[in-house]
Amino acid sequence: MTHDERTDTQAADEMPWGEVTPDAARRLLVAAVEAFAERGYHATTTRDIASRAGMSPAALYIHYKTKEELLLRISRIGHEKALEVLRSAADADGTAAERLAEAVRSFVRWHAGHHMTARVVQYELDSLGEEHRPEIVDLRRRSDATVREIIADGVASGEFDVPDVSGTTVAILSLCIDVARWFNEQGRRTPDEVGALYADLVLRMVGAAPR
Amino acid sequence: MTHDERTDTQAADEMPWGEVTPDAARRLLVAAVEAFAERGYHATTTRDIASRAGMSPAALYIHYKTKEELLLRISRIGHEKALEVLRSAADADGTAAERLAEAVRSFVRWHAGHHMTARVVQYELDSLGEEHRPEIVDLRRRSDATVREIIADGVASGEFDVPDVSGTTVAILSLCIDVARWFNEQGRRTPDEVGALYADLVLRMVGAAPR
Secondary structure, three states: OOHHHHHHHHHHHHOHHHHOOOHHHHHHHHHHHHHHHHHOOOOOOHHHHHHHOOOOHHHHHHHOOOHHHHHHHHHHHHHHHHHHHHHHHHOOOOOHHHHHHHHHHHHHHHHHHOHHHHHHHHHOHHHOOOOOHHHHHHHHHHHHHHHHHHHHHHHHOOOOOOOOHHHHHHHHHHHHHOHHHHOOOOOOOOHHHHHHHHHHHHHHHOOOOOO | OOHHHHHHHHHHHHOHHHHOOOHHHHHHHHHHHHHHHHHOOOOOOHHHHHHHOOOOHHHHHHHOOOHHHHHHHHHHHHHHHHHHHHHHHHOOOOOHHHHHHHHHHHHHHHHHHOHHHHHHHHHOHHHOOOOOHHHHHHHHHHHHHHHHHHHHHHHHOOOOOOOOHHHHHHHHHHHHHOHHHHOOOOOOOOHHHHHHHHHHHHHHHOOOOOO
16 A cells, blocks of 8 residues: 555545545535534525635535535435444444444544534534435434344343343434534544443443453 | 412423513523524524514613623523532432432433523534633533532442543433434433433443342
């Protein structure tokens, strides 16, 4: 792997917009995330976003017809990435406890590392129009189902003791998602440290036998 | 207790604005919470708030000089109420496990029952000016200290097994606060049911011996 390839991979991992091309479309998406996070979706105009990206409103319209199209794109990529992180942990080899711990670690890392995006994705869900919401709700259901599936596996194998599987699933995802609200880079813990602490807490929540 | 007194007490409990007088000031606060929750702080004007409350902008200025004053008032009352709920559980008689369970139950009930207010209070924290933020940050520190104190009691008495008291405190408060994001009245669980489930999950997080 050359140095350049490594940098690209890291950038794509650090910034979920690596897959957005061309570069102008990506810059506009990054600008939209910042603007929505700072002032809220409704207080942001496409003019604000274009100017933040150092572009003209006309240049924005080449890539996105409306402000809502930007929010939908951000929300779709954010939710797909979160689901991918969970699926990859669920599909790995290992006991239910190992897979649940890895799902929590990577989901928390994602929400800490991309807390600005995650906040926009979570708090502006109601700003998406009715015609786009079902697509996003479906992605959320699949994230939920992925975690529920690992917990059900652990209950079936006798590793976990969970009286309320669906309620516990909601609580675990909620715990991890809320990291995006309080996490800040100047805080005492790194995303990895929060991930490790949370994996331990979640194993306790499901009554996993201590290792 | 007469019927009217009972209704007033319930209203004050249901609506944390019961203490705001006169009635016009209270109506404006309720209108501000709704407007901020729907469109965000920055997209809301004092004119929007006045009109939602069925009042003129001039009438609003009698009670609140700026939009920020409304947000500060909402944030202060919301945080004070949340702290009061936690303190009352912490100061009650009982084992650390009983007090922690009650703190979680009542904190969750509050965040489910007042989810619109809680969202405004949490998501618009950065919209408060620098001069007002320290007061709110202090209230949050006291909520944090209240939960940490119960956990430390439980560790000292041998009821709990908690390797990372401050991290676990953050996680427990975060879990409860995020109820405000996902809770809705049309959902499958009542605030009491979520509170009971969460109290059980939190006792597991702190390694409390099963009853």
